[in-house]
Amino acid sequence: MREYMWRGRGALAVTAAGALVAASACSPGSTEPGGAGDLAGVELLVAAKWTGVEQENFTEVLAGFEEETGATVTYESTGEDTGAYLGPKIEADEPPDVAVLPQPGLVREYAAQDALVPLSGDAASALENNYTGYWRDLGSVDGDAYGVLLKAAHKSIIWYRPDAFDQAGVSPPETWDALTGTTAGTLSDAGITPFAMCGASGWTLTDWFENVYLSQAGPEKYDQLVAHEIPWTDDSVVQTLETLADVWGKKDWMAGGTEGAVQTDFPTCVSQVYGQEQAAMVYEADFVAASAQEAGATVGETAQAFPFPAVGDDAPVVVGGDIAVAMSEAEGVQQLMAYLASPDAQTTWAGLGGYLSANSKVEADAYPDEFTQTLAQTILEAGDDVRYDLSDQVPSQFGATEGKGMWAVLQDYLRDPADPEAAAEKLEQAASKAE
Template identity: 65%
Template sequence: MRNHQRGLARGRAALAVTSAAALLGATACNGEDPFDGSELLVAAVWTGAEQENFEEVLALFEEESGHRVTYDDTGEDTAAYLGPRLEAGEAPDVAMLPQPGLMAEYAEQGDLEPLSETVLDEVDANYVDYWQELGTVDGHAYGVMLKAAHKSLIWYRPEAFENAGVEPPDTYDELVGGVAPALAEAGETPFAMCGSDGWTLTDWFENVYLSQAGPERYDQLLEREIAWTDDSVVTALETLAEIWADESLMHGGTDGAVGTGFPDCVTDVYGTEDAAMVYEGDFVAASAEEAGAVVGEDARAFTFPAVGDEAPVVLGGDIAVAMTEEEAAQELLAFLATPEAGTAWAQQGGFLSPNDNVDVEAYPDEFTQGLAESVHQAGDDVRYDLSDQLPSGFGATEGSGMWATLQDFLRDPGDPEAIAEELEEDAAAAHGNGSDEDDD
């Protein structure tokens, strides 16, 4: 994720935390233990600036509660970190899970504690219904959606657009039929693709499908109320093929599209300037900066253009869960669900909150304010990354399931119906049943 310019708002938040730490330090020097409550272990994937910012939020909780919190880095594979600890009976008190599908697996195994009434009250007061449902498994609420990644953005080089005389499009038709050809005619390759990482291709599909088929159909596909051979899936694949089947629109043609991963695809736009656009989430900003670009100036983004009636808003993110019966763990979840915690984190930058009561003005830059506003405006029509909600063997495993099948489609987009059938076979196997295709 990117590390935004933090501005005066972050300075005020840091000053508040520093003052609190100084007060606690003075208390300790006077022989009084400021931490007279429980000791909690919290595990998350964040490192560097992301970890530091989260630890400042945890410091506010420590100040208010008297509990001591220790942070542990899970590494990139959260499941690999948690597995041995669960077997040994040494689970963290609170963990940040990167996928609702993983949360459901742990809930079904009995590894999670349901949210307390206090936490539920905070969630009900601050989150739209969709986010509440996302943290629920079989009618029991386990998770608090804590940190979001906006995955409905196309990043571009303004210089390339100026050379071609084009503006960011509002619709997918304008993107494919107007902007992309104009860029190509001006000598600018329209897209850098990140196809060697299959997860980026699932994100392409999800944005097209959500906008084209609509939120209700998106949910039906997730719940297997319709099969992956449904006409809506085939149509979405055909829409993707409008770009993926045209080698001239992708840097390096098909071979380059399939052979380039993230973040090298970002470097293709902002480092070597071999392409004008790259699709991916708000976290592209950090890679663009590493390539030498200045976000907001020579690295800009527009929302994924509308394929249907409305532009899509797809989010990824992290869900906070309690993995022990420690009462203080529920207190921490309740605190993290408050606008106070979300605002303190938002002021530091590099963070987007799904909490509906975190004011957009809390964010330190106009770009993130715009992202937050789009999430608020989408309301219950916002959707979480589809593949991350599916069984991991189908939706989140390198070399298999959606990742591999969509890579096959990027290599050869000539038969959407056959790809839809492959997706259905993979889905049926992952869910442990046969095809659920209806007659629609």
């Protein structure tokens, strides 16, 4: 079993999210974007979904490219629906020079439309030198490399209140059996509701499924399911649904019972743990930290986290993220892609906080706190066993649409997990329809 020993009674100790460290100006193995001033007068447009602090930090990263090359880079937000932003621009032959896509499925979709430009020169070399095979393949289509995973999110974390665990006399579990057989049961016996569920946000339920499936069925099966090389009626899917029922089938274990679980969205579920203290745990990614702080918790003290427990031999490591792609052949585009794939650029962003990298050359001490350092290390140490969010790799009508596909089927299953075979059949029907 792969084990991640996170400090603090087996849990992840987290320091304040606002802490900063200086990022090194030049990291080992960096790819230089070009000589100073060699792109003077060149203007480039980059589009991504980020706003607020994320946008500010990314534009600071872009400023490093401008300073190095003399180019001018303008940032434009796509809004939450990247496809709705890019579709008309592609049709009008006016795409941004570089776009950041929130789903690998969009890389394949736009490559099929000849809307992407393959990486070449220093950009292709930077991808090859700084990323392992799985991450390179994620942004590739039919052997051609198009994308660079620029920003990652760690989706294999369960957050908890240490005071609730102390009151019940339990510790963070390392296995699913310990979570469901000891931790949650003991909390419930002590009068503490174990889980807040975010069921109204269907994507959180797909994340539950993906973690259990990856750990229980293994990476090879996971890839086969992504590609629909096996049906969703496969025994491995049914077994995962049965495993989820260990939690989803116990209404007393969820804040508000079954109806509360289905009706509570993200991030309201986080406030049920931190602030309202209606539950002891909530499952979701590293970005829970921000919502926990907004609810009044101190991350690392009153809000802590532990790795999603192992269901099979290994604990799962599931990530989401954003992939940068070139959409024009303008001067400077490949140099910008090389820069974005470099440890220099990503070390800068790591030092600003709220960021994870899958770049093997970004050092752990580039991150501002122990929390992020540990998450980054688990992503890299998982090697070829780490997997990208399944629902973001399948057609969006199946994996990422409200009221349809995986979201709808899993919400129904959360309401009544009595028939996993029927739920698997509905997943297969929805997957086939989306294709």
